[in-house]
Amino acid sequence: MMKKFVILILITLNLTNCGYAPIYSEKNVTNFEIKNLKIEGNNVVNSIIQNKLQKYFNNDSEKKYVISIKTDYEKIIATKDLTGKATNLKLVVNLSLNYTKLGLENNEQQRVINFSESQIIKRDQNNYEQGNYENILIRNMSELLINKVILQLARS
Numbered sequence: 001m002m003k004k005f006v007i008l009i010l011i012t013l014n015l016t017n018c019g020y021a022p023i024y025s026e027k028n029v030t031n032f033e034i035k036n037l038k039i040e041g042n043n044v045v046n047s048i049i050q051n052k053l054q055k056y057f058n059n060d061s062e063k064k065y066v067i068s069i070k071t072d073y074e075k076i077i078a079t080k081d082l083t084g085k086a087t088n089l090k091l092v093v094n095l096s097l098n099y100t101k102l103g104l105e106n107n108e109q110q111r112v113i114n115f116s117e118s119q120i121i122k123r124d125q126n127n128y129e130q131g132n133y134e135n136i137l138i139r140n141m142s143e144l145l146i147n148k149v150i151l152q153l154a155r156s
Contacts, residue, residue, distance in 0.1 A: 032056065032063035032153050035102065041071030044135070045093060048142040052150070065153060068098040073138060078120050085123075091134060092118040093141040097149050101156065111156070115148050117141035 034056045039046045049069060071094065078088040095115045103109075119137050124130040 033059050033061040035064050036066045038068045042073040045071040045142045049146050052146045064102040066100045070096040087123055088120055090120050091137055095145045115145050117144050
């Protein structure tokens with residue numbers, strides 16, 4: 001019991017004194033501003049992206065970006081049973097990020113980066129539950145993708 005207590009205290013002291021900061025902490029990620037945003041594609045994914053990027057408008061940062069995002073959602077049959085009915089589905093959310101970094105000089109850097117998230121799920125007989133589960137997965141995959149976009153913009 002005493003060993004566990006000592007180890008717990010040592011780990012706590014090391015983590016608090018070594019400069020550990022969470023990867024998604026506010027001070028690490030808000031070092032850029034979005035001047036213009038254009039989003040095309042799937043409406044569900046786009047609304048999640050729009051909500052997550054809202055706080056990056058008008059924050060007077062040194063890094064300024066003009067962003068164009070194109071999203072795509074696909075539901076693909078992954079496996080079928082002997083009768084030909086789908087048993088597993090593959091949900092894929094793709095995001096294409098096209099951004100231009102605006103600088104003080106007139107040398108604008110334009111980059112295109114593609115991100116993708118996919119999930120294989122079992123087909124459910126209840127269509128209502130299946131639809132709800134797919135919507136939850138789409139929302140989760142969209143949030144993962146937009147977090148990748150935010151980290152990419154913060155690092156470049």
